[in-house]
Amino acid sequence: MRTPVFELHIKPMFSATDRDHMGFSLNLWAYDDVVAHADHIIERLEEDMPPTSTGGPWPQEWIDLFRRWAEGARKRLELGTGQYTVTHSASAITVKVIGTFPAAGYTGWLQLESETDTAKTYVLYFEPPDALGEGTPEEFTIKERYSPSDSRTLFIHDSTGVHQQQ
Numbered sequence: 344m345r346t347p348v349f350e351l352h353i354k355p356m357f358s359a360t361d362r363d364h365m366g367f368s369l370n371l372w373a374y375d376d377v378v379a380h381a382d383h384i385i386e387r388l389e390e391d392m393p394p395t396s397t398g399g400p401w402p403q404e405w406i407d408l409f410r411r412w413a414e415g416a417r418k419r420l421e422l423g424t425g426q427y428t429v430t431h432s433a434s435a436i437t438v439k440v441i442g443t444f445p446a447a448g449y450t451g452w453l454q455l456e457s458e459t460d461t462a463k464t465y466v467l468y469f470e471p472p473d474a475l476g477e478g479t480p481e482e483f484t485i486k487e488r489y490s491p492s493d494s495r496t497l498f499i500h501d502s503t504g505v506h507q508q509q
């Protein structure tokens with residue numbers, strides 16, 4: 344069964360309204376806060392959060408998923424790093440990242456993190472294996488393609504910061 348991961352399966356269940364209204368006590372989009380308050384969050388999800396006035400309550404499957412994550416490995420993604428090249432052709436803009444994963448069993452990908460009318464930002468995510476094993480860390484080539492008519496400025500967010508690509 345797929346191990347739930349904070350950025351992929353848990354954080355998207357918390358709406359911007361949830362995060363905003365709960366800011367007085369904890370940041371529902373911050374891994375460390377959600378881990379620190381996990382038991383309390385489960386309690387309130389089962390009682391009265393999020394309130395009906397903002398679309399609550401959650402379906403039972405969401406609460407079960409949150410519990411499975413909180414009572415399991417509380418897995419999260421890591422920010423990766425690599426060498427980037429961006430090529431423009433008639434059919435696509437291709438962003439390519441090459442590098443080596445930190446240990447055997449890792450996977451990685453570029454994910455669109457945010458976009459505006461003038462900019463788009465991808466994040467380079469690395470997902471560790473459920474259990475670190477023996478073996479040689481693998482080299483990777485990750486590619487993301489998008490329309491050549493998209494002329495917005497491209498940024499990549501990785502473990503060293505947010506960098507504009509030429």
Ligand code: HEM
Nearest residue numbers: 356357360361364365368380383384387388392393394397
């Ligand atoms: C999934 C979404 C949400 C979760 C997991 C959640 C969780 C919690 C938790 C754990 C507390 C107790 C905090 C503490 O004692 O420091 C709390 C309190 C509170 N929450 Fe939320 N909340 C959510 C969404 C919301 C939203 C959308 C609103 C407002 C529209 C809201 C309003 C409040 C208020 C006013 C309190 C303090 C009063 C009380 O404890 O009942 N929450 N919530």
